[in-house]
Amino acid sequence: MTQSFHPPVRTLMGPGPSDVNPRILEALSRPTIGHLDPAFVGLMDEIKALLQFAFQTRNALTLPVSAPGSAGMETCFVNLVSAGDKVVVAQNGVFGGRMKENVERCGGVAVMVQDDWGHAVDPQKVDDALKANPEAKVLAFVHAETSTGARSDAAELCRLAQQHDCLSIVDTVTGLGGIEVDVDGWGADAVYSGTQKCLSCVPGLSPVTFSERAAAAISAREHRAQSWFMDLDLVMAYWGEGAQRAYHHTAPINALYGLHEALVILEEEGLQNAWARHRLNHEALAAGLESLNIEFVVDAAHRLPQLNCVRFPAGVDDAAVRRQLLQDFQLEIGAGLGPLAGKVWRIGLMGYASNQKNVLLCLGALESVLAQQGVPVDAGEAVAAAQATYASHA
């Protein structure tokens, strides 16, 4: 007989999932109700309003896709890209590459604009590509690149899309709740995120929002979207306004309890306060890491405070350190991906996990494990550097 699964209690400081607020875990376990229950319809309305708050948008077409962030990405592409469409895709990490995959599977043509991993997307290159491809219909880019910790200038890139009469598709899976996401201010057209990063909810849902311009493009499609599950015409008949909710698929009820609670918590804290908290804990962690001579991959101006991508000291056994952090400290940090694999760690300070306790734990644990790896470490120095940062902000 198989036994019930009781997970170890970890501290999640990787690239996501991040530590989940216990209020959200409790919300998940509330009694299930039907997906057409009047009480559930009320919940859906509140989730939509809270997502509009989080995204800073008045877009009516704002809802959580019933699947993880990569399905949120695909929802944007299958609804906005038709066979033969040209899409300019800016790539500066893993997720721009996944966007290319999406474009091609929709039968579109991806025009790639490459920047080095760890750099922000260069608006000049994007402008050049849009000028060189005047027939392009969409510009797609990643606002907060989870694979490198780089933040790109979403406002400027969305402005370029508008200037060239393109729709913009923006990945802010790691951005929402951790740094400013200003969908209406940017004039972004299709934006997707995830629940398991700075919203501190469990993985499994993907908040998305579409501008009126994007919604009009979806309505004006000549062919149905190639995905039934992700067809927004159908999804919106269920999530849309009005008394009659047309059954589409069975919504993931309890996961939505969790997302609702996560958004209530964000509303209680306030967006600006949440961003400031992510900033402060990042600065404290960065002070500690620098005292250990651990360097950031991304320059200071473009760093995501919630995802610290750092080069570990020469000679250190990457996998051994991460394994020991997990075994001895129940602490998860992330490995590098792609060209950064085996060279960097990704240390997340996302949502509920972005707190002083985690910063000090991480630095103290790293001091200990690195010393065991033979790296010269002054015990307590990194923790002290972080504490000094907190003191200077008190």
Place this chain on the structure above:
Amino acid sequence: MTQSFHPPVRTLMGPGPSDVNPRILEALSRPTIGHLDPAFVGLMDEIKALLQFAFQTRNALTLPVSAPGSAGMETCFVNLVSAGDKVVVAQNGVFGGRMKENVERCGGVAVMVQDDWGHAVDPQKVDDALKANPEAKVLAFVHAETSTGARSDAAELCRLAQQHDCLSIVDTVTGLGGIEVDVDGWGADAVYSGTQKCLSCVPGLSPVTFSERAAAAISAREHRAQSWFMDLDLVMAYWGEGAQRAYHHTAPINALYGLHEALVILEEEGLQNAWARHRLNHEALAAGLESLNIEFVVDAAHRLPQLNCVRFPAGVDDAAVRRQLLQDFQLEIGAGLGPLAGKVWRIGLMGYASNQKNVLLCLGALESVLAQQGVPVDAGEAVAAAQATYASHA
């Protein structure tokens, strides 16, 4: 400020979601761990083995899709149907129609075999269609039609598919855990289910299993699947055997805790015991409904014990009865769909909800509400009829 959402406590006797076992609700709230954590990899292996048990299969390609049942359906179609492929689709309710949508969105051609709603799929008609379309590559049908409560002969239909050298795609969203599902015995090729029916878990995941024949067809595809999120080549690199799990998407960790617990509960009870329990509670409910002169849509030989689709008495206000059941008894039953809308109720006895307490509650509540609607009812008669059934099986 938005307040936390505290759902009403319902009894869920509609077409799903069904009542969730409190053990599963508790499992959902266990601490989140990373999707590459060694402990999580062990959980994945157990879930695969438990799904093989539930599906009665040795298929290696057996896993839960990270999205609801309709994404499980789409996963089968996008991986097995390419542009130009002919697919014979048997329709006897809502979900055969959705299969047709899926075929067409994959660029395939659907040859429809129609049976009346409430009837089983007629194997003779399917045989005729397969003979008339020798180039057909796939036969798709619904084993347990959630919209009507009809059960079709999956063994015979899969046999016909094999005989005509077609792959079979089988929808048993409502079947798994409630009636016999014998994937290897049937020789089925692609089978999908849901978590929120007879597994009594929350909605949001879709267990799927693929035969070696189906897996070979997927590997031999000339073009990539049109969906990135549902591409089984990529999904299996994460869920597959071996030490190296390649990151695909972030798995819905806590939802998988719930599914694991649901499958542990099914294993504890045993498949045959679970089926017998569904059968007994169905018979008790049926005895009570018949005493109220409420008739079944489906003939006795083809009824799903877990989904009782019944014509309500003439003159009864459908919506008013369901509203009153919800308000006065916190009891949800389902409405009709399509040609059965406004004519039937769908009373679920699925998984954890299939128990004597719910049968008696439902019959007692119906007696009360129907009497208020002016239907002549002998108070207590329906409940007594159900109790007599239990007594005769004791």
